[in-house]
Amino acid sequence: MKKRLSVLFGTTAVLSIGALCLPQIVTGAVLTQVEVTQPAYEDYYEKVSATGKIEEIGQSKLSAQLPLVPKEVYVNLGDSVQNGDVIAEIDFEKTKQAILSMLSLYDAVPEELSSVLETVKLDQETLAAMIPSQIVADYSGVISTLNLTKGAVVSPTETVATIADLSSLRAALKVPEEYAAKLKTGQEVTLKISALDQKKYHGTIEKISPAAQETLVGTSKQTVVNVYVKIEDQDADLKAGYSAVGTIRLSETEPLMTIPYSAIDQQDSGSEFVYLYQNGQAKMRVIATGEELADSVEVVGGLDPDEWVIEDISKVSGNGEFVSLSESKND
Incomplete structure (x- = not known):
């Protein structure tokens, strides 16, 4: 019995020594x-990215009700004009010939011109009353598009000129509809302009469209909400028509x-x-x-x-x- 206890004691001692040595074995x-x-x-805040364009806040599009032939054009693209300035003089005789020529081809006239030409009478007095002597600016700003050339017929389906106020631009962004409920006026927006090597501009949301619309993104349609951003640090480099990517801050930090x-x-x-x-x-x-x-x-x-x-x-x-x-x- 004593011998068995001695053996047991010896085994226990070996196990105890081994346990004590384990950390040293692991360490080694x-x-x-x-x-x-x-x-x-x-620091974190919720944000959403949206693509869009830089556009004029105010503009006017001038169009003609009849085919017109300019005798003189007094403006070029980029010229500044004031409300009431004469943009072009109309050549009455050439315009009359253009109208009569179009009437002779009435069956071939596009449908959108039919209602206009149906009212035209071939007598001089009526034509004189209908043909304007001048095209006059109805807005103050810069000529941003121009479709007037001396001696060339202008179709009544064309915009003859666009007058834009380029002193104040804004960004029009298309925000995915899932973020619509989080949009608020006054939210901060950072804009990157691809045409200016990703130069940054800053602004705030000034207006949110009350209705969503579908737009084409790549090859698929996406429902978006239009958001209009007031640009606070506009400079001479920024131009209407430039593409922009806006990052809208949706929450506090x-x-x-x-x-x-x-x-x-x-x-x-x-x-x-x-x-x-x-x-x-x-x-x-x-x-x-x-x-x-x-x-x-x-x-x-x-x-x-x-x-x-x-x-x-x-x-x-x-x-x-x-x-x-x-x-x-x-x-």
Whole structure:
């Protein structure tokens, strides 16, 4: 009996010594080196990007009710005009011949001109009353389009000139309908202009269209809401017609607790997890994530701000693995 107890005692002593030596054995092994980090706080606000164009806030389009032939054209593209300025003189005889020529081909006249030509009488008195002697500006601004050439017939289906107020431009953006409920006047907008090497401008939402509309995006249709942005730092480089991409700020800034994407993995169940560094071991922790940022993701549950997370989860083979801190983290 005593001999058995002696053997048992000897075995227990060996196991106890082995247990005491285990940390030393592990320490002596080649362990995976890892870097660790604590959650950081990053400023975040919700935003949406939308494409659009730079356009004039105010403009007037001049058109003719009859075919007209200019005798003289007094303006060029880019000229400034005032309300009441004469843009062109009309050649009565050539215009009359143009009208009569069109009437002789009445059957071939486009349908949209039929109602106009039906009212035309061939007597001189009526023609004289109908043909204007001049084309006059009805708005003050800059000639942004011009379809008048001396001696050339202008069709009544054409806009003969557009007069635009280029002193004040705005951006017209098309915002996807899913963000419509979050849009408000006064929200901040940053504009990037492709024609100006992505130069930035700043503004605020001034007007939101009361109705949505369908537009073609690539090869598919998308429902959008038109948003009009007042540009606060307009300069001479910005021109109507330029393409723009606007980033609309939808919420106030708030701090988010974040960790790098490299620190997160996903279980087969879909749950996301990280490995914490605790007493020389990698300990698995299931977490809940929120907003996805450029280089990191928000953590909304399962992690405290003062805990140490292994930055590159791919270096850990499993829960409980013994690891060592890289020298850069021990310095």
